[in-house]
Amino acid sequence: MKPLTPNLNKWSDKTSEHRARMLISCPDQPGIVATVSKFLHQHEANIVQSDQYTMDPEGGMFFIRIEFDLPNLESKLESLEKDFANVADEFQMNWRISLAHKKQKLAIFVSKEDHCLLELLWQWQAGDLYADIEMVVSNHSDMRELVESFGIPYYHIPVTADKKAEAEAKHLEVTAGKVDTIILARYMQIISPKFLQFFKNRMINIHHSFLPAFVGGKPYTQAFNRGVKIIGATAHYVTEELDGGPIIEQDVQRVSHRDSVHELKRIGRHIERIVLARAVSWHVEDRILVHENKTVVFN
CATH class of the missing domain: 3.30.70.260 (ACT domain)
Structure with a gap:
């Protein structure tokens, strides 16, 4: 192919x-x-x-x-x-x-969810994302065939609780000096402060809630249990504070008591992919200025 x-x-x-x-x-x-x-x-x-x-x-x-x-x-x-x-x-x-003509080099980190990764790959292939996707890094091997069909290298680096430091050392080996920015496209791992110091304001995460509500894990379940009427997603720069970094972009969609957790996740996936793609695009086009824990975005 x-x-x-x-x-x-x-x-x-x-x-x-x-x-x-x-x-x-x-x-x-x-x-x-x-x-x-x-x-x-x-x-x-x-x-x-x-x-x-x-x-x-x-x-x-x-x-x-x-x-x-x-x-x-x-x-x-x-x-x-x-x-x-x-x-x-x-x-x-x-x-x-x-x-302006110098394209940023990106690494995309993913786990098993593919929707945010696919949106970035499609926008890159269509020419809507002006960047070089240098690699995709994952703690699972599920998406190797998909990624390599785009001609992009795929690194499978398993992460376990007892070998997290070893995995991050490999992450640093493949990314340091080789990419400008890391995109966490539903990469379900916490990044250590040691790794973050190499990518300050150069690591973007998509969180599947409208922060600061429902930080941490299972935000759609948290939202369902609270009976929320609006769900959303947040793209932000990664800092040592979990889901607490400078916010780049957010979006929402109205839901109701009739929507199950499964339906909230389905709706949320669409919001997540669009919000992350916008944030990455603005970042690579130098449209974001960070001040303390806030951003100014000229879009």
Whole structure:
């Protein structure tokens, strides 16, 4: 069988080799936008999109995402970053510049549920997800044939309570320095703090409830027992606090007392796959800024 390949034609304008993205967060004060715009103009860059948000004009945090075009960008990037460092120091900025055409490398971790994985694979194959899926890692072997039909390497690394540290060492071996971001697509294992330190704000989980409600295991059973009228799903960055990291995206659907736990799960699977795919797409397009335990998402 010929491996499937992504269709990237639709990205030709948005990911030009001349396009870059600048993300900035800093204390709000007058002159930030004017100074950054003037800087880019002086360096012969053309701003094509700009989004900004302030938590509070009087002493709050300011966030901005700018897309700009600059001919011969890669050859000028080092000097551009060096010159901008002076501006950043003046305004106490946390900032970065990324190349729009440079695709992030992803690893997808899964267990036995396939719906979130399939959504990511379909969106990648259709060209809706601009990234390279470098590998799929699983504690079960169930989805090897499916994943390899897409031409993507599959690593089966069993996880047991007595060999969890050994399994994580293998996870680190296959991912460290080889992928930019890890996606937990219903990977039903708790990630250790030691592993997390290598992927701070670069590991995305889908939790099958509308957090902060029903954290931990069996959230649909918890929801059913409470007789909820709305169920949802939450995509968030993974932190040491279980299901407590910065939230990226959420969605909900109305249900009723007539819906069984099985029906809640069926409805929930659809929400989960869409919410996770949105979050991953926004992440790889540099649309998310993290501040403390919150996110600002320019979508």
